[in-house]
Amino acid sequence: xxxxxxxxxxxxxxxxxxxxxxxxxxxxxxxxxxxxxxxxxxxxxxxxxxxxxxxxxxxxxxxxxxxxxxxxxxxxxxxxxxxxxxxxxxxxxxxxxxxxxxxxxxxxxxxxxxxxxxxxxxxxxxxxxxxxxxxxxxxxxxxxxxxxxxxxxxxxxxxxx
Amino acid sequence: xxxxxxxxxxxxxxxxxxxxxxxxxxxxxxxxxxxxxxxxxxxxxxxxxxxxxxxxxxxxxxxxxxxxxxxxxxxxxxxxxxxxxxxxxxxxxxxxxxxxxxxxxxxxxx
Numbered sequence: 001x002x003x004x005x006x007x008x009x010x011x012x013x014x015x016x017x018x019x020x021x022x023x024x025x026x027x028x029x030x031x032x033x034x035x036x037x038x039x040x041x042x043x044x045x046x047x048x049x050x051x052x053x054x055x056x057x058x059x060x061x062x063x064x065x066x067x068x069x070x071x072x073x074x075x076x077x078x079x080x081x082x083x084x085x086x087x088x089x090x091x092x093x094x095x096x097x098x099x100x101x102x103x104x105x106x107x108x109x110x111x112x113x114x115x116x117x118x119x120x121x122x123x124x125x126x127x128x129x130x131x132x133x134x135x136x137x138x139x140x141x142x143x144x145x146x147x148x149x150x151x152x153x154x155x156x157x158x159x160x161x
Numbered sequence: 162x163x164x165x166x167x168x169x170x171x172x173x174x175x176x177x178x179x180x181x182x183x184x185x186x187x188x189x190x191x192x193x194x195x196x197x198x199x200x201x202x203x204x205x206x207x208x209x210x211x212x213x214x215x216x217x218x219x220x221x222x223x224x225x226x227x228x229x230x231x232x233x234x235x236x237x238x239x240x241x242x243x244x245x246x247x248x249x250x251x252x253x254x255x256x257x258x259x260x261x262x263x264x265x266x267x268x269x270x271x
Contacts, residue, residue: 125198125201141178
C-alpha cells in the first residue's frame with residue numbers, strides 16, 4: 001500500500017509540475033485552448049503500465065490540483081471534460097495494434113480538444129467556437145505526436161511497479 | 162516506435178482540418194452586422210457600417226467592442242487571459258470573437 005501511494009504520488013507530482021511548466025510558458029497562438037499537453041505523458045504512461053482507472057484517477061487529481069493552484073473553476077470543468085474524453089478514446093485506440101503510443105496520444109489529444117470545445121460550447125454555444133476546431137485539431141496532432149514519443153520512451157524504459 | 166497507423170491517423174486528421182479551413186476560407190462572405198450576446202442572451206445588434214464603440218459591462222466583467230472600417234474587434238477587456246483582445250478583427254459572416262470568462266460572443270451576421 002505504501003509503495004502504491006509513493007508511486008502514484010510521484011507521478012501525480014510529476015503531472016502537476018508539467019501543468020506548472022505550461023502555466024509558466026504560455027503558448028501564444030492567439031487561439032485559446034492550445035497547450036503542450038505535457039501532463040498527458042504521465043496519463044499515457046499510466047494507461048499503458050497500470051490501466052484506465054488508475055490513469056483517470058491521477059489525471060483527475062492533477063486537474064483539480066492545477067486548477068486550484070493556477071487555474072479557476074471553469075478551467076477545471078473544461079480540463080476534466082477534455083481529459084476524461086481523451087482517456088476514454090485512448091483506452092479504445094490502444095486496443096488496435098496498428099497504433100503505438102504515438103497514435104494513441106494523437107487520438108487522445110484530438111479528443112481532448114474536442115472535449116474541451118464541447119464543454120465550452122455548453123457555456124456559450126457551439127456556433128461561436130466552430131471556427132477554432134480545425135486549428136485545435138492541427139495543434140493536437142502535432143503536440144500529441146511529440147507527447148506520444150516521449151511517453152513511449154518512458155513506457156519502454158521504466159519498469160512496472 | 163512510430164507505426165504506420167500513427168502516421169495515417171495524423172495525416173488524416175491534419176488533412177481533414179486543412180480541407181475544412183480551405184472550404185471555410187473559400188465560402189467566406191462579407192457580413193453586414195455584428196450581434197453581441199452575453200451568457201446566451203442578446204445584448205445588441207450593430208451595423209458594421211456604423212463606426213462605434215460598444216461597452217459591455219456585466220457581472221462577468223467588462224469588454225469594449227470597436228466597429229471600425231467595417232471590421233469588429235475587442236479593443237479592451239478585463240478578463241485574465243485577454244484572448245478576445247488579441248483576436249484579429251473579424252468581418253465575415255459566421256466569424257466570432259469570444260470572451261469565455263465573460264461569456265461574451267460577438268458574431269457577424271449577414
